[in-house]
Amino acid sequence: MVGVGAHADPVMIPLVESVLDTIVGNVATLQHASGAGRVFELFVMTSLAKGLDDAGFTVWLQRSDGTEVLPTDADRRFIQRGGAPTGVPAASAGADNASVIGFRWRRRKAWEIWNGIQFSGRSGANHEFDIAIVPETVGRALRVAGGIPFGRPRVAIECKDVEEAGSLDEMRAFLARLYDVTLLHAHHRHLPYPESRVLHPGSPDESKHRAIVTYWQENRRTKSAIARRTGFSSGTHLLSEYHQIEAHPNIAVGSSTVDGLVASVVEWARLHN
Amino acid sequence: MAVLDPRLFDLLETLTRSRLDWLAMEVIDGIRSGRAVEDSPEALAAARKAIGSKAPPRARGEPSASTPAPRPIEGDAQIEWAANYVGERLQSTLAQLDASLTMLDEIVEGRQGDADSQAAKAPAESIAVLMDGDMPRKCRREDVAVAQASVHPLIDELYRWSVSVRTQIQS
Numbered sequence: 001m002v003g004v005g006a007h008a009d010p011v012m013i014p015l016v017e018s019v020l021d022t023i024v025g026n027v028a029t030l031q032h033a034s035g036a037g038r039v040f041e042l043f044v045m046t047s048l049a050k051g052l053d054d055a056g057f058t059v060w061l062q063r064s065d066g067t068e069v070l071p072t073d074a075d076r077r078f079i080q081r082g083g084a085p086t087g088v089p090a091a092s093a094g095a096d097n098a099s100v101i102g103f104r105w106r107r108r109k110a111w112e113i114w115n116g117i118q119f120s121g122r123s124g125a126n127h128e129f130d131i132a133i134v135p136e137t138v139g140r141a142l143r144v145a146g147g148i149p150f151g152r153p154r155v156a157i158e159c160k161d162v163e164e165a166g167s168l169d170e171m172r173a174f175l176a177r178l179y180d181v182t183l184l185h186a187h188h189r190h191l192p193y194p195e196s197r198v199l200h201p202g203s204p205d206e207s208k209h210r211a212i213v214t215y216w217q218e219n220r221r222t223k224s225a226i227a228r229r230t231g232f233s234s235g236t237h238l239l240s241e242y243h244q245i246e247a248h249p250n251i252a253v254g255s256s257t258v259d260g261l262v263a264s265v266v267e268w269a270r271l272h273n
Numbered sequence: 274m275a276v277l278d279p280r281l282f283d284l285l286e287t288l289t290r291s292r293l294d295w296l297a298m299e300v301i302d303g304i305r306s307g308r309a310v311e312d313s314p315e316a317l318a319a320a321r322k323a324i325g326s327k328a329p330p331r332a333r334g335e336p337s338a339s340t341p342a343p344r345p346i347e348g349d350a351q352i353e354w355a356a357n358y359v360g361e362r363l364q365s366t367l368a369q370l371d372a373s374l375t376m377l378d379e380i381v382e383g384r385q386g387d388a389d390s391q392a393a394k395a396p397a398e399s400i401a402v403l404m405d406g407d408m409p410r411k412c413r414r415e416d417v418a419v420a421q422a423s424v425h426p427l428i429d430e431l432y433r434w435s436v437s438v439r440t441q442i443q444s
Contacts, residue, residue, distance in 0.1 A: 013283050013284070013287050013434060015430045015433075016284070016287055016427065016430045016431060016434055017287045017290060017291055019423050019426050019427040019430055020287065020288070020291035020293060020427065021291055022419070022420070022423045023363060023367075023420040023423050023424070023427065024291055024292050024293060026416040026417070026419045026420040027367065027370065027412050027416055027417060027420045028410040028411070028412065029370070029401065029403050029410045029412050030292075030293065030363070030366070031292040031293075031410070032403055032405055032410060033294070033295045034295075035295075035403060035410070036295070036296075036362070036366045038403055039366050039369050039370045039373070039401075040366070040369060042369070042370070042373045042401060043369035043370070043372060043373045045373075046372070046373045046376040046377055046380075047372075047376065049376065049380055050376040050379065050380065053379070053380055059380050060380070060381075061377065061380060061381055069381055070381070071381050071382045071383070073397060074397050075397070076377075076381065076397045076398060076399045076400060077399075077400045077402045077411075078377050078399055078400070078401055078402065079402045079403075079404055079409075080401070080402070080403050080404070081403075081404050082403050082404055082405035082406070082410075083405060083406060096404065096409075097404075098404075101380075162299075162302075163299055163302065163303040163306075163358070163362075164302065164303070164306045164309065165309035165311050167309075168340070216329065216330070220327055229365070231309075231311035231312065232311060232312045232317060233309045233310065233311055233312065233340060234309070234310045234311060234312055234340055234341055235312065235340050236312055236317075237312045237316045237317050237319070237320040238320075238333070240317070240320045240321075240324075241319075241320035241323045241324060241330065242330045242331075242332075242333075243330070244324045244330070245324075246320075246321045246324055247312070247317045247320060247321065248317075248321075249311075249312075249314065249317055250314075252365060252368075252369075253365070253368040253369055253371075253372045254368075260321075264321070264325075
């Protein structure tokens with residue numbers, strides 16, 4: 001019987017600590033409270049980008065000042081912002097803000113993949129989306145002076161790097177954010193924008209970017225997903241299916257679950273490029 | 274909800290001293306929340322397939338059974354779980370970081386087949402940077418490789434600690 005107050009071999013813990021110090025000393029990201037979570041987001045983001053690249057899209061990395069990262073560049077930093085989420089910084093603020101991944105199909109209009117950017121909803125509240133895909137024109141418009149996009153990203157992925165299984169509450173919170181940022185045609189009667197678009201500013205004047213009538217239609221033409229390191233608690237699949245939020249559990253390096261998430265986004269990109 | 278086993282405190286303190294307080298918190302949260310009953314991969318896959326079919330969602334309107342309570346992790350199982358968790362957590366995060374840096378390099382340098390021919394022209398490599406205010410936390414692939422080389426020794430030491438704690442007789 002093991003009792004309270006028993007102690008392990010006193011040599012053991014110093015050895016554990018020594019090895020931990022080597023790991024943390026080399027990867028400073030792990031010292032940050034949300035460092036592991038941001039690594040998970042980076043992994044999901046780069047997996048999507050690589051999947052698009054493999055599928056024949058042209059993919060590039062882009063600094064926050066709007067310049068592309070080239071193979072010959074000495075500065076090959078890919079930056080994620082820590083701390084409180086923000087909107088899109090002005091290009092004039094320089095290249096030390098969050099990096100972006102761009103992609104396009106042949107000569108079609110380009111898209112941008114964002115990490116940790118806030119979107120404003122109809123309520124006036126701001127909501128962070130871990131991964132968001134928006135038209136490049138939206139990014140370009142915002143980088144003129146910096147700002148927060150208003151409306152719904154065309155792809156929104158919530159990344160959950162937590163051990164606890166994804167709960168109904170987690171999915172409800174994501175659903176509420178999507179509901180608040182969805183701009184339907186009728187909402188524009190009360191909005192200051194002259195054109196009825198799904199996302200402001202800078203959405204192209206094309207039918208797929210014009211506001212539509214119902215939530216169901218908007219859910220159908222966008223993609224929403226929760227990507228988790230672990231699973232989902234019992235019963236979440238019902239909410240997932242009804243509100244069209246794809247649940248992708250057990251995302252890990254080399255797993256088929258990553259392939260499934262990537263394939264789903266690549267398929268969306270093929271249909272909506 | 275399980276009560277935290279005091280024998281975990283040495284490990285929690287060690288994680289905190291090593292600037293991994295977030296990991297100590299995850300161990301506590303993981304043990305307190307227990308093992309949830311999860312949706313099966315098949316149920317989730319069926320839901321994703323239904324979403325992809327674009328069929329109109331059908332309102333069910335019937336209340337389903339309440340969510341089953343998580344199974345608690347107690348006693349020696351807490352020690353074993355925590356030791357496994359710490360090793361696997363760091364291992365998987367480092368693998369994600371390594372894979373991300375590799376994919377960033379591949380995207381910049383072109384497709385994998387072209388990467389070798391471009392290598393001579395591209396002395397630089399991707400660096401993942403987490404900007405915390407004005408303080409950049411930079412990470413290169415060689416840093417990740419050194420950290421990854423330490424994961425197996427860590428897992429071994431954590432296992433030895435776990436066995437030692439679980440077999441210790443109260444003095």
